[in-house]
Amino acid sequence: MSAQDVPAIETSGLVKVFGTTRAVDGLDLTVPPGTVYGVLGPNGAGKTTAVRMLATLLRPDGGQARVFGHDVLHEADTVRGLVSLTGQYASVDEEMTGTENLVLLGRLLGYRKAAARDRSEQLMVAFGLTEAAGRLVKTYSGGMRRRLDIAASILSTPRLLFLDEPTTGLDPRSRNQVWDIVRAVVAQGTTVLLTTQYLDEADHLAARIAVIDAGRVIAEGTPGELKASIGAGTVHVRLRDAAQRPAAEDVLARALRTPVQQEADPVALSARVDDAEIAAAALAELAAAGIVVDEFALGQPSLDEVFLALTDRAAA
Amino acid sequence: MTTTTSETTTVPYVPAAETIGAVMAPGARPPRPSALSASITFGWRAMLKIKHVPEQLFDVTAFPIMMTLMFTYLFGGALAGSTGEYLQYLLPGIMVMSVVMITMYTGVAVNNDIAKGVFDRFRTLPVWRPAALVGNLLGDVLRYLLASTTIVVVGLIMGFRPPGGIVGVLSGVALLVIFSFAFSWIWTMFGLFLRSEKSVMGISMLVLFPLTFLSNVFVDPATMPGWLQAFVDVNPIAHLVAAVRSMMNGAWDTGEVTWVLVSAAVLTVVFGTITMRLYNRK
16 A cells, blocks of 8 residues: 555544543544545534544544554654644634744754744745734734644644634634635645534535534535535525515425425525526526515525434434 | 734735745654753743743742741741841741742643643644643743742841851752752642632642641741641651751751652652643543
């Protein structure tokens, strides 16, 4: 087996128990090298716990986990030489300046003083932080802090980078910056394991996604496969006249061949659909029935919908 | 110091794949640093924190001055007939007491670091594992030195005249700092497993008050009831005070000095080991 074929991450039956809670409960993952792998799940699904075990911060209570073929428990030191972690809570020191944070890490990785300074300066330029380099990190905005955090993580040129909910709480511009950074990092051959609560984010960045709930994988595949597996999404309709809603509900139910929900808004209706073309036909039928439509939208399935659809199936 | 320019509103940052690629280009990765060099780097981090928030040195300057003044003038007349005479007896003891009391901030600092997540990063680095904690303690050693120096200087101004001379005073301070370094591992341990800064403070007080007051810091234990003398006899702080006092008096009590050095070694081995186990498991 060549080095190319070794999975960046391979876990089987990974378990972590806190008291009576099985935070991670038999997790099986295989992450191919050189790509972004999304781990999607709600709060409390066990994403962070899984990442902490893979980054050697927590001891697994059962099962196995290997990073590039190295056991996270027995070869922890080797694994530490291959990975970096940007945690959900900024893992930079607020009471030091941006430059000091990076120089400290550079020194700890074995760079001599001058080399650590050089590297820190290059990173500050690459991450657009030169102006803030001499300021204490506690004065940084959320986006700047997150950028510094990622800069600190790639200082060692890791082969595997863990990004635990890297955009939670960021404004849209900062979020886009983080996305661009992730793409640039992967282009250098680093594997990225990205945890997120947003389907949208996994969709934009990840080559494959694992959906996890209650500590185990409930679905895995490319973003397209996952979405196809639960249908096209939801049709949202807003009528001009509330009086026409019962009529519109009949037309939609017939055209879409699916139950239609009345929303709290007296002019709104919604329905799950499997096929975008049927939705287009339904719009034509509403017009033919003389119903005035102000808004007709086909929404991508939200994480809630993917998630509910998947857990329903798991329960069935 | 820090300049507070606000985030500029000129051109928003746009990440460029080339510049990020350039810094990630796999150059020769340097060899991993030695245990010593990693610890010193963490010590440098502790220094930087003092540099950015110098007010935090109040506890190693103002507090010791207050202790020395307070107890000398409060007890001096009653216990030794005059404050001048009492100072000769009290100074080595109050120096030990002040420094041992400020060791508890070590645990508070460790607990703080963990709460903020920065330790997660340190723990994923391939460096000698105890380095982060040893580095913190190296920073604390500086604080202990500063506190000891403050007390000695205040004492000299107030009329303390140590018969042991410079050598006696410096050796006494050195022994105190060695013991405090070892003793701090207890607080590092508590800092790792207690859940909040407040509980670390609470436990420290609970341990430190009896250890420092039920000793020979303020009075000769000969006047105490037998059961209390028995406690003082095994109290490591009492041995430390006796050793430091003997050094400053120029009549070294080798038995006490050895006792202190051995107990420092035992404390480091026992609590250092427990601390590292907790640190690795956390």
